Amino acid sequence: MDLKRLQTFLRVAETGSLSAASDRLRIAQPALSRQIRMLEDEVGQTLFARSREGMALTPAGELLQARVSGLLRQLEQGVEDVRSMEDAPQGKVAVGLVPSAAAVMGADFAMAVGRAHPGIRLNLQQGYTSHLLDWVHRGEIDMALVYRGAEQLPAEQLVREELLLVGPQGHPALDGPAEMARLEGLPMVLPSAENGLRLIVDMAAERAGIRFDVLAEASAFQLLLELVAEGMGLSILPRTAIQGMAGRFAATGFAPPLHRDIQLVLSRSARQGRAVQAVVPLLRDATLKALG
Amino acid sequence: MDLKRLQTFLRVAETGSLSAASDRLRIAQPALSRQIRMLEDEVGQTLFARSREGMALTPAGELLQARVSGLLRQLEQGVEDVRSMEDAPQGKVAVGLVPSAAAVMGADFAMAVGRAHPGIRLNLQQGYTSHLLDWVHRGEIDMALVYRGAEQLPAEQLVREELLLVGPQGHPALDGPAEMARLEGLPMVLPSAENGLRLIVDMAAERAGIRFDVLAEASAFQLLLELVAEGMGLSILPRTAIQGMAGRFAATGFAPPLHRDIQLVLSRSARQGRAVQAVVPLLRDATLKALG
DNA sequence: TCCATCTATAAAATTCCGGCATGGATTGGA
DNA sequence: TCCAATCCATGCCGGAATTTTATAGATGGA
Numbered sequence: 065m066d067l068k069r070l071q072t073f074l075r076v077a078e079t080g081s082l083s084a085a086s087d088r089l090r091i092a093q094p095a096l097s098r099q100i101r102m103l104e105d106e107v108g109q110t111l112f113a114r115s116r117e118g119m120a121l122t123p124a125g126e127l128l129q130a131r132v133s134g135l136l137r138q139l140e141q142g143v144e145d146v147r148s149m150e151d152a153p154q155g156k157v158a159v160g161l162v163p164s165a166a167a168v169m170g171a172d173f174a175m176a177v178g179r180a181h182p183g184i185r186l187n188l189q190q191g192y193t194s195h196l197l198d199w200v201h202r203g204e205i206d207m208a209l210v211y212r213g214a215e216q217l218p219a220e221q222l223v224r225e226e227l228l229l230v231g232p233q234g235h236p237a238l239d240g241p242a243e244m245a246r247l248e249g250l251p252m253v254l255p256s257a258e259n260g261l262r263l264i265v266d267m268a269a270e271r272a273g274i275r276f277d278v279l280a281e282a283s284a285f286q287l288l289l290e291l292v293a294e295g296m297g298l299s300i301l302p303r304t305a306i307q308g309m310a311g312r313f314a315a316t317g318f319a320p321p322l323h324r325d326i327q328l329v330l331s332r333s334a335r336q337g338r339a340v341q342a343v344v345p346l347l348r349d350a351t352l353k354a355l356g
Numbered sequence: 357m358d359l360k361r362l363q364t365f366l367r368v369a370e371t372g373s374l375s376a377a378s379d380r381l382r383i384a385q386p387a388l389s390r391q392i393r394m395l396e397d398e399v400g401q402t403l404f405a406r407s408r409e410g411m412a413l414t415p416a417g418e419l420l421q422a423r424v425s426g427l428l429r430q431l432e433q434g435v436e437d438v439r440s441m442e443d444a445p446q447g448k449v450a451v452g453l454v455p456s457a458a459a460v461m462g463a464d465f466a467m468a469v470g471r472a473h474p475g476i477r478l479n480l481q482q483g484y485t486s487h488l489l490d491w492v493h494r495g496e497i498d499m500a501l502v503y504r505g506a507e508q509l510p511a512e513q514l515v516r517e518e519l520l521l522v523g524p525q526g527h528p529a530l531d532g533p534a535e536m537a538r539l540e541g542l543p544m545v546l547p548s549a550e551n552g553l554r555l556i557v558d559m560a561a562e563r564a565g566i567r568f569d570v571l572a573e574a575s576a577f578q579l580l581l582e583l584v585a586e587g588m589g590l591s592i593l594p595r596t597a598i599q600g601m602a603g604r605f606a607a608t609g610f611a612p613p614l615h616r617d618i619q620l621v622l623s624r625s626a627r628q629g630r631a632v633q634a635v636v637p638l639l640r641d642a643t644l645k646a647l648g
Numbered sequence: 649t650c651c652a653t654c655t656a657t658a659a660a661a662t663t664c665c666g667g668c669a670t671g672g673a674t675t676g677g678a
Numbered sequence: 679t680c681c682a683a684t685c686c687a688t689g690c691c692g693g694a695a696t697t698t699t700a701t702a703g704a705t706g707g708a
Contacts, residue, residue: 065431065432066358066359067357067359082686092666092667092668093685093687094666094667094668094669094687094688095666097688098665098666107435107439109438114685114686115685115686116674118685118686123441124438124441127438127441128434128435131435131438135427135430135434136431139357139431140357142420142423142424143357143399143420143423143424145423146401146420147400149401149415149416149419201627203624332493335493336423373653373655375653375654384697384698384699386655386656386657386658386697386698386700387696387697389655389656389657390656390696390697406655406656407654407655407705408704408706409653409654410653410654410655411654411655
C-alpha cells in the first residue's frame with residue numbers, strides 16, 4: 065500500500081477527472097492514469113467508471129474513499145503532533161458547524177484560533193447535524209457543533225437555547241407564555257426543513273396534536289424576521305436570533321419551554337491530537353460567548 | 357509521509373534493533389538505517405536512542421508509535437475490505453480478552469472463527485481490562501471482552517456472572533445467603549490483585565466496612581480451589597469456576613448479590629470493517645456459550 | 649587485544665515514477 | 679458527415695529514489 069497512491073486516488077475522486085486532478089496536483093495526467101490503474105490492480109477492484117465526462121467512483125471506489133480518507137487525515141495529524149512536540153501545536157484541525165452556528169460564531173471562532181495558535185490551520189466545514197455526526201464518526205473532521213448528539217460518540221452539552229414565539233408588537237398570541245396547542249391553524253413563517261430547528265418545532269407540534277399553517281419557509285433567520293415584521297405570520301426562533309431587535313418584535317417563551325441543545329462531539333482522534341485539544345476550549349468559549 | 361517508512365519504523369520499534377528488523381523484513385540493514393534517518397529528518401525529532409544494544413524509542417518515538425500504529429492497522433483493514441468486497445470477508449481481526457475469558461473460551465472462539473471465516477486471520481491478545489480498553493481506544497485492537505466497560509466507548513453487556521462464596525462442604529458460613537459484613541476476619545484465599553475479580557471483591561468489602569484475612573492469593577482459579585479444598589480458607593469465585601465440582605465444595609450467593617459484568621467493547625473501526633463485523637457475533641456467541 | 653555485535657556511510661545496481669508524445673474513444677457542432 | 683475538442687490509455691525515456699553490497703566506526707566482553 066502506498067500512501068501517495070491513496071492520496072492521488074482521493075484527489076481524483078473528489079475532482080472527478082484525471083485531467084482536473086492533474087492540474088491541481090501539478091502532475092501530468094498520464095502519471096495519474098497509471099497510479100489509479102496500479103491501485104486498482106492492487107485492490108483487485110475497478111474503482112472508477114471511465115467515461116467521456118471523467119472518472120466516476122464505482123461502489124468499490126466509494127467504499128475505499130469512505131474507509132481511507134478519514135484515516136489519512138488522522139495519520140497526517142499524528143505525524144504533525146510529533147513534529148511539533150515541544151513547540152506550539154501545529155497542523156490542520158477540521159471542525160464542523162451547523163449552518164446557524166457557522167453564521168453566528170464561525171468568524172469569531174476562526175479568529176480566536178488564529179490568534180491563539182498561529183501554527184494551526186483551521187478547516188471549517190458547514191453541514192447539517194446528521195452529516196456532521198457521520199463525518200465525525202468516520203474521522204473526516206475532528207469535532208463538530210451539532211444540535212443533538214450521537215449516542216455512539218461522547219457529546220458535551222454546551223448550550224441550551226430557548227425557542228421563542230416571535231411576532232409583531234401587540235399580537236394577541238404573544239400575551240403571556242405561549243402554548244403549542246393554541247397555535248393550531250395560525251399563519252406561520254418557519255425555518256425550512258433542512259434546518260435542525262424545524263425538526264424540533266415539528267416534533268413539538270406533533271406532540272401537541274396540532275398543525276401549523278405554514279405560509280413561508282426560509283433558511284435565513286434574517287429573512288424570516290422580515291416576513292414576521294411584514295405581518296405575514298408568527299415564527300419560532302431561538303432567542304439569539306432576535307437579540308437587539310427589541311421594539312420591532314415581541315417574543316414569548318413556551319410553556320412548557322421549547323429548546324434546542326447545542327452539543328460538542330469529538331472524534332476519537334480528537335482525544336489524542338495535541339492541535340485538536342488546543343482548539344476544543346476555543347470552540348467551547350466561542351460557542352458560550354455567542355449563544356450562551 | 358511515506359507509508360512504508362512508517363511501517364519499518366514500527367517494526368524497528370517493536371524488535372528494538374535494526375539488524376533484528378532487517379531479518380524479519382528481509383531487507384538489508386543499511387536500508388532500514390536510512391529509512392529511520394529520513395523519517396527522523398521528516399519529523400524533525402530523534403525517534404530512537406542508538407546504542408550498542410540496538411534502538412530504543414525516545415519519548416518522541418513513543419508518541420509516534422502510539423499515534424500511528426493503530427491507524428495503520430485500520431488502513432490495511434480498510435483496503436482489505438475493498439479487496440474482498442464481493443468475496444467472503446478477509447483480513448486480520450484483533451481481539452482482546454481478559455485472561456479468564458481467554459482461558460475459558462479463547463480456543464473455542466478461535467476455532468469458530470476459523471470454521472466460519474477461513475479468510476480471516478484472528479489475532480488474539482490477552483490483557484487486563486484497563487489495557488484492553490486502552491488498546492481498543494487507540495485502535496490497536498478491534499474489540500475486546502472486558503469486565504467493566506469504558507464510558508467513552510459503546511459497550512454491550514453480555515454476561516452477568518454471579519460471584520459465590522465458596523468453601524468446603526459443611527462450613528457454617530455457607531449456610532444460607534452470605535453477607536459480606538459477616539466475613540470480617542475470616543481466613544480467605546482470593547484471586548490476586550491483577551485479577552479484575554479481586555478489585556470487585558475488595559470494593560465490596562470496603563463498602564461493607566470489613567477486612568478479610570487474606571491467607572493466600574493466586575491468579576489461577578484451579579489453584580484457589582485446591583487451597584479451599586485443603587481447608588485453608590474461603591474464597592469468592594464466579595459460579596462457572598466451580599461448575600462440575602458439586603460434592604467437593606459448597607457455595608452460596610451473597611445478599612445483596614455480588615457479580616461482575618462481562619462487556620463487549622468495539623473500536624471505531626469495528627463499526628466499519630466487514631471482517632470485524634463478521635467476527636462480532638461469533639465472539640458474542642462463544643461468550644454466552646461459555647459463561648452465560 | 650581481539651572478537652562479536654551493533655549502527656552508519658559510500659558507491660553501485662536496480663527499481664520506481666513522472667514527463668512527453670501519441671493513440672483511441674466519444675461527443676457536440678459546423 | 680466530418681472535424682474539433684476533450685477525455686483517458688499506452689509506450690518509451692530520463693532521472694530520482696531506494697536497495698544492496700561492502701566497509702567503516704563504536705563499544706562492551708572474553
